[in-house]
Amino acid sequence: MLRFALLRLLWAIPTLLLVIVLAFLMVHAAPGGPFDAERSLPPEIEANIAEFYHLDEPLPQQFTRYLKGILKGDFGPSYRYRDYTVAELIGGAILISLKLGALAMALAIIIGVCAGTLAAQRRNSLLDRMTMAFAMTGISVPVFVIAPLLILFFAVQLRWLPASFSGSTSGWRFLLPVIALALPQIAYIARLMRASMIDVLGSDYIRTARAQGLGTAAIIRHHAMKPAMLPVLSYMGPAIAAVLTGSVVVEEIFGVPGVGQFFIRGALNRDYTLVLGIVIFYATLVITLNFIVDVLYGFVDPRIRHR
Amino acid sequence: MNAGVLASRFTAELRRSRSIRICGGTLIAIAVVSLIGPWISPHSYLTTDFDGRFIKPTVEAFHLFGTDDLGRDLFVRTLMGVQVTLLVAVVASIVSLVIGVAYGAVAGYVGGRVDAVMMRIVDALYALPFIFLVILLMVVFKRNFLLIFVAIGAINWLDMARIVRGQTISLKQREFVDAAKLIGVSTWRIIFRHITPNLLGVVVVYVTLTIPQAILVESFLSFLGLGVQEPQTSLGALVNGGVGQMEQASWMLLIPAVLLAVILFCFNFLGDGLRDVFDPRRESR
Numbered sequence: 001m002l003r004f005a006l007l008r009l010l011w012a013i014p015t016l017l018l019v020i021v022l023a024f025l026m027v028h029a030a031p032g033g034p035f036d037a038e039r040s041l042p043p044e045i046e047a048n049i050a051e052f053y054h055l056d057e058p059l060p061q062q063f064t065r066y067l068k069g070i071l072k073g074d075f076g077p078s079y080r081y082r083d084y085t086v087a088e089l090i091g092g093a094i095l096i097s098l099k100l101g102a103l104a105m106a107l108a109i110i111i112g113v114c115a116g117t118l119a120a121q122r123r124n125s126l127l128d129r130m131t132m133a134f135a136m137t138g139i140s141v142p143v144f145v146i147a148p149l150l151i152l153f154f155a156v157q158l159r160w161l162p163a164s165f166s167g168s169t170s171g172w173r174f175l176l177p178v179i180a181l182a183l184p185q186i187a188y189i190a191r192l193m194r195a196s197m198i199d200v201l202g203s204d205y206i207r208t209a210r211a212q213g214l215g216t217a218a219i220i221r222h223h224a225m226k227p228a229m230l231p232v233l234s235y236m237g238p239a240i241a242a243v244l245t246g247s248v249v250v251e252e253i254f255g256v257p258g259v260g261q262f263f264i265r266g267a268l269n270r271d272y273t274l275v276l277g278i279v280i281f282y283a284t285l286v287i288t289l290n291f292i293v294d295v296l297y298g299f300v301d302p303r304i305r306h307r
Numbered sequence: 308m309n310a311g312v313l314a315s316r317f318t319a320e321l322r323r324s325r326s327i328r329i330c331g332g333t334l335i336a337i338a339v340v341s342l343i344g345p346w347i348s349p350h351s352y353l354t355t356d357f358d359g360r361f362i363k364p365t366v367e368a369f370h371l372f373g374t375d376d377l378g379r380d381l382f383v384r385t386l387m388g389v390q391v392t393l394l395v396a397v398v399a400s401i402v403s404l405v406i407g408v409a410y411g412a413v414a415g416y417v418g419g420r421v422d423a424v425m426m427r428i429v430d431a432l433y434a435l436p437f438i439f440l441v442i443l444l445m446v447v448f449k450r451n452f453l454l455i456f457v458a459i460g461a462i463n464w465l466d467m468a469r470i471v472r473g474q475t476i477s478l479k480q481r482e483f484v485d486a487a488k489l490i491g492v493s494t495w496r497i498i499f500r501h502i503t504p505n506l507l508g509v510v511v512v513y514v515t516l517t518i519p520q521a522i523l524v525e526s527f528l529s530f531l532g533l534g535v536q537e538p539q540t541s542l543g544a545l546v547n548g549g550v551g552q553m554e555q556a557s558w559m560l561l562i563p564a565v566l567l568a569v570i571l572f573c574f575n576f577l578g579d580g581l582r583d584v585f586d587p588r589r590e591s592r
Binding site for chain 2: 011014015018019022023026027029136137139140141142144145148149151152156237238241244245248249252253263264266267268270272275276278279282283286287
């Protein structure tokens with residue numbers, strides 16, 4: 001088991017390094033420097049700026065400096081938000097983003113697993129068909145369509161819930177962003193869960209359990225649930241990445257002061273260091289969580305470990 | 308599975324499944340209207356009219372989808388957006404098809420250690436948050452069409468590579484490959500002239516499933532303001548415009564949003580249905 005985890009770690013580290021190198025090179029291959037857009041400055045001042053941001057050094061030296069900084073949690077200064085470092089900007093926004101993401105994931109897993117199990121249990125019933133039609137819609141409709149539609153109906157038309165996150169202090173402000181973020185994942189998980197539950201319920205050992213007189217509820221709870229959850233567990237990696245991507249949109253639409261909002265602002269302002277820092281931060285998050293899911297999967301399903 | 312069997316199964320499935328017919332028909336209808344509509348309408352997609360801002364959808368003056376905050380006709384702009392969205396999606400899918408088929412066919416045919424390393428790389432790339440790298444790419448470089456095609460195509464080739472590899476492994480044990488080897492055809496030629504044409508059926512299905520993913524990425528980028536640039540537009544950009552005006556002009560949000568959802572829904576449904584046609588496990592059920 002330890003060997004398995006170490007092996008996975010051995011793959012995670014170069015992947016992360018690859019992202020950092022790619023992102024770094026991309027930013028430095030940019031036509032024109034980050035300060036070109038402003039009015040032309042005297043060459044002495046330009047040289048000063050370049051020196052301050054270490055832009056005068058050769059590229060490999062800049063990269064090692066940047067990498068060393070990252071290891072210490074220092075992503076350099078922001079190009080646009082003067083007086084702030086990128087780490088400070090991310091650090092100040094991280095809690096609210098994590099809360100949003102974690103709530104959405106929890107909601108998606110709970111509802112998705114329940115809906116999928118119910119649909120599998122009553123296969124081809126009206127409930128099953130409706131769940132699956134809903135799931136297909138949920139997969140097809142992107143987050144940036146769901147989110148404004150939710151606002152339009154629940155905040156603008158019905159006035160039940162606040163439209164903007166920052167304009168309210170009640171706990172209800174989390175509801176719409178979390179739902180918008182969770183809906184596509186609920187849909188995916190419900191479909192996965194239904195398919196794998198149907199598979200498991202058709203297997204021999206379930207028939208044996210049934211022959212021994214166990215009721216459906218007991219069979220699902222004690223025998224079918226765990227193996228049927230495996231595909232859902234292996235979907236957690238992509239799900240985390242999707243929620244992260246979605247959170248960028250959701251934070252922008254609802255005005256949540258999280259990392260995603262800084263990401264968009266940075267992207268539109270061409271704040272290279274900020275965007276670079278957030279890309280690396282997101283990549284680290286995705287790769288770390290993927291690693292954890294992988295190890296967890298190996299823990300639950302011994303067959304994976306000995307491949 | 309040879310082409311004849313696939314074709315007959317396909318027509319059988321088409322006859323059996325009403326949802327495939329409806330979804331396919333809807334997509335064709337949307338595509339045709341988006342091509343013809345702008346010719347019929349008297350309006351252009353970029354003429355602004357400050358006396359005619361925020362007109363609700365009406366048949367009067369042919370503003371079927373209303374006008375936006377600059378008085379531009381939304382019927383023409385929406386159809387423009389559909390054209391751009393479909394174009395980007397199809398071209399990006401072709402990019403991912405070319406990369407995925409080449410990569411998967413080589414890995415599958417060569418096999419052994421090369422295959423193991425190539426597939427390990429694919430596994431590792433799965434963990435990469437590509438979308439953020441694409442956003443970075445869009446931020447750093449000028450947002451031109453070509454870059455959008457390539458960038459989106461480069462995201463979606465992983466699944467294709469895996470599927471093509473699996474198919475290639477089963478194809479390379481067939482007699483016609485042995486025959487080609489015997490008469491001294493080179494490895495490259497076998498891969499690209501003998502193996503790849505036989506992958507067609509599977510590839511077509513997965514392209515149908517890649518297209519909605521490409522649409523999703525493109526509209527996501529355009530929604531963020533990083534994709535297609537004004538005065539050009541795409542469905543994602545139109546939704547973004549609608550979000551800003553939804554309290555006073557809900558049609559600006561609703562029409563492109565629903566259209567985008569319908570297009571994605573139809574592609575997903577079509578892909579799902581077609582996959583069933585090619586899924587051998589289906590027969591036992």
